[in-house]
Amino acid sequence: MIKIGIIGGTGYTGVELLRLLAVHPEASLEVITSRGEAGTPVASLFPNLRGYVDLPFSDPVQADLSSCDVVFSATPNGVAMTYARDLLDAGVRLIDVAADFRIRDQELWERWYGMQHACPDLLGEAVYGLPELNREPLRGARLVANPGCYPTAISLGLLPLVEDRLVDLNTLIADAKSGVSGAGRGAKVGSLFAEVSDSLKAYAVPGHRHGPEIAQTLEQAAGTAVRLTFVPHLTPMIRGIHATLYASLLNTSIDVQHVYAERYADEPFVDVLPAGSHPDTRSVRGSNTCRIAVHRPFDDERVVVLSVIDNLVKGAAGQAVQNMNIMFGIEESHGLMHPAVLP
Numbered sequence: 221m222i223k224i225g226i227i228g229g230t231g232y233t234g235v236e237l238l239r240l241l242a243v244h245p246e247a248s249l250e251v252i253t254s255r256g257e258a259g260t261p262v263a264s265l266f267p268n269l270r271g272y273v274d275l276p277f278s279d280p281v282q283a284d285l286s287s288c289d290v291v292f293s294a295t296p297n298g299v300a301m302t303y304a305r306d307l308l309d310a311g312v313r314l315i316d317v318a319a320d321f322r323i324r325d326q327e328l329w330e331r332w333y334g335m336q337h338a339c340p341d342l343l344g345e346a347v348y349g350l351p352e353l354n355r356e357p358l359r360g361a362r363l364v365a366n367p368g369c370y371p372t373a374i375s376l377g378l379l380p381l382v383e384d385r386l387v388d389l390n391t392l393i394a395d396a397k398s399g400v401s402g403a404g405r406g407a408k409v410g411s412l413f414a415e416v417s418d419s420l421k422a423y424a425v426p427g428h429r430h431g432p433e434i435a436q437t438l439e440q441a442a443g444t445a446v447r448l449t450f451v452p453h454l455t456p457m458i459r460g461i462h463a464t465l466y467a468s469l470l471n472t473s474i475d476v477q478h479v480y481a482e483r484y485a486d487e488p489f490v491d492v493l494p495a496g497s498h499p500d501t502r503s504v505r506g507s508n509t510c511r512i513a514v515h516r517p518f519d520d521e522r523v524v525v526l527s528v529i530d531n532l533v534k535g536a537a538g539q540a541v542q543n544m545n546i547m548f549g550i551e552e553s554h555g556l557m558h559p560a561v562l563p
Contacts, residue, residue, distance in 0.1 A: 222246050233317050235268075237540065285310075290315060300321070305342070319365075319429070348440075350372065360549075367433070369529070372510070374463050381479075382442040387467035391447065393449045401459055465525040466525075489508050490512065496515070502562060504529055507558055510528070510534050512525060
């Protein structure tokens with residue numbers, strides 16, 4: 221069994237990790253930390269875990285994380301990097317579900333996240349945890365940067381086009397919508413029911429901090445620079461991301477549907493839908509699946525890709541568990557083969 225610790229188990233990503241790991245056949249939950257809830261039984265805060273998780277939350281200062289095989293950090297940005305060095309030196313693997321290790325360029329990271337990085341020497345070692353791109357480096361990795369939710373939906377949607385440079389890499393567009401849970405569990409006026417219900421709005425149009433992360437991923441796949449216009453939107457739903465992606469083909473004779481079907485044929489958590497499909501976010505709710513549909517309006521050079529995920533599963537906790545499975549050499553789908561929840 222893999223001994224698991226979770227730093228910060230009281231947010232939406234934390235409880236989603238607990239939900240998945242509590243029934244994982246190879247996982248043993250050992251430590252779950254929370255400063256504010258230390259001593260409180262996990263099931264008291266999250267009744268859905270009653271009968272599945274018997275542990276109380278532990279004070280992170282007193283918790284013995286060094287006895288774990290792997291620790292998931294489900295904390296706000298800037299926390300995982302303060303634990304990373306000690307955990308790695310103790311032989312503990314770390315999966316950061318926040319953003320501390322996603323951007324390899326220290327200056328760029330510090331500019332977008334507004335703080336000094338505590339261990340910039342580890343940025344080069346961290347493996348970006350998008351299995352569909354970095355599966356081999358993930359095997360045996362010590363430190364994994366779990367991708368953001370927007371970057372997961374957008375990168376998976378565009379990878380087949382950019383890997384072989386089938387499109388103009390200077391005119392990529394990502395129009396993406398997210399449910400409110402993507403803003404976290406903390407109390408914020410902007411995510412109150414009365415603020416988001418019956419409304420839809422774009423935000424961070426001049427620049428979102430997931431933008432450099434997406435560009436870094438696409439540039440790795442393409443082997444050259446890309447230019448991406450990324451506009452996120454907040455939608456009045458709890459879970460889900462819907463990304464509508466636009467690109468211009470360099471050769472209009474390419475069978476784009478075939479390109480996607482072939483690229484993801486062996487990927488357990490990417491579902492390329494039949495031509496003409498329109499995936500919706502409820503089709504992936506609670507699952508680790510990314511569903512993709514490809515369109516060629518008017519059969520011209522413009523490609524429109526629709527990519528949907530559950531931001532808390534494939535966009536966060538589920539992908540983190542998928543990464544753990546790969547890191548420890550066990551079946552990649554263990555603990556993750558759940559159908560989506562309908563209605």
